[in-house]
Structure formats: C-alpha cells, structure tokens
Amino acid sequence: MSTDSPDEKTAARREPVTAYVALGANLGNAGAALRRAVQALESLPLTQVRHRSGLYKTAPLDTDSGNEAPAPGADYLNAVVEIETGLNACALLDGLQQLELQSGRERPYRNAPRTLDLDLLLYGSARIESPRLSVPHPRMHQRAFVLVPLAEIAPQQVSAEQLQAVKHQAIEQLGSGLV
Ligand code: AMP
Numbered sequence: 001m002s003t004d005s006p007d008e009k010t011a012a013r014r015e016p017v018t019a020y021v022a023l024g025a026n027l028g029n030a031g032a033a034l035r036r037a038v039q040a041l042e043s044l045p046l047t048q049v050r051h052r053s054g055l056y057k058t059a060p061l062d063t064d065s066g067n068e069a070p071a072p073g074a075d076y077l078n079a080v081v082e083i084e085t086g087l088n089a090c091a092l093l094d095g096l097q098q099l100e101l102q103s104g105r106e107r108p109y110r111n112a113p114r115t116l117d118l119d120l121l122l123y124g125s126a127r128i129e130s131p132r133l134s135v136p137h138p139r140m141h142q143r144a145f146v147l148v149p150l151a152e153i154a155p156q157q158v159s160a161e162q163l164q165a166v167k168h169q170a171i172e173q174l175g176s177g178l179v
Helices: 030-042 091-102 144-153 160-165
Strands: 012-025 047-052 056-058 078-085 117-123 128-130 131-133 171-173
Touching: 012 030, 012 091, 012 144, 030 047, 030 078, 030 091, 056 144, 078 091, 078 144, 091 117, 091 131, 117 131, 117 144, 144 160, 144 171
Parallel strands: none
Antiparallel strands: 012 078, 012 117, 047 078, 056 078, 056 171, 128 131
16 A cells, blocks of 8 residues: 555544644745645645635744844735635644645755745644654744634634734735635
C-alpha cells in the first residue's frame, strides 16, 4: 500500500472532527495560491471546508524563537478555514504537506518566502505532541495573522486577551470572501 497519500481506510475516524487550518503565501500570485489551496482542501478524502475567513495582508514575521522579529520577503496573504474531517490528525498533516509541495513550495532556509504554508491550528479539542505534529499549533497565539482570521470565523476559539496581545502587529483585511 502506498504511504504517499492519506488512504481512506487507514486515515478514517468514526466521528468527523472540526479542525482549523491557517493558510499563508508570499511568493507568486499569493491570492490565487490561497484560493486553489481551499479548493484542494475540499478534495482531501473525508474532508469538507465549512467556513473561510476573509483575506488578510501582513508583514513577514519570525515568531519561531518566541520573540517577534521581522522576516525577509514580501508581505503575506493569510486566511484561516474551518474544516470538518474524518482524517486522523497525522493523515490530515500528510494532506496539508502534499498540498504545499504541489504548490511548488521549497524550504531552502527557515522562514524562507513560500508559495503556500498550511498549518494545522486546532484539531477538535485534541492535544498532540509528536515529533512531527504539535496541536494546538505552538505559535498560533503569537500571531495576529492567525488569531484575527480565526476569530472572524470562530470567535469562541480566541479570547479578547489573546487578540489584545497581538494588537500591535500590523494586519489589513483585504476582502470579506477568500473565494
Ligand atoms: P513550517 O516550515 O512552518 O511549515 O513547519 C513545518 C514543520 O512543522 C513540519 O516539519 C511539520 O511536521 C511541523 N509541524 C508541527 N506541528 C505542526 C502543525 N500543527 N501544523 C503544521 N506543521 C506542523
């Protein structure tokens, strides 16, 4: 059996789970890349897109070290979608990483500009710590480009205090509909 794609039988869960995925791009036609990515998420096995945020423009930011620092490259376009999926979290991550690769993404160095970045923010109420997957995403609460679009489609997932903590980060809403 191929391990290259999430197989429907091994990846299936009994109950569908609500999950949130952050999308970002700052190379090429970033808006088109995000719209294509949302359509591609719909084509993952056992997965439907339920809600999509508007499109946001943000300056590149490095939060990997726990501190905020400007990162190289053009401004990003960002959005967040809510999906319902019968994939387990690992199979979902496989699917997200395949979509990144299909978009032509390369990883020449940390924080390199990217044609598509897909992060799994939340997977139901699961807490996951494995070598390749941490959920909730460990840096989501440091990033306005995640919290603002997430609060737009799922206000119950973001507190006023969390939004306040990233209020100094510049973020501009470009439109109310991602596609
Ligand atoms: P990035 O370069 O920001 O796309 O990071 C990708 C790496 O983070 C991959 O090696 C993933 O296995 C890992 N990773 C850990 N947790 C997550 C998550 N919640 N969503 C996406 N990637 C994750």
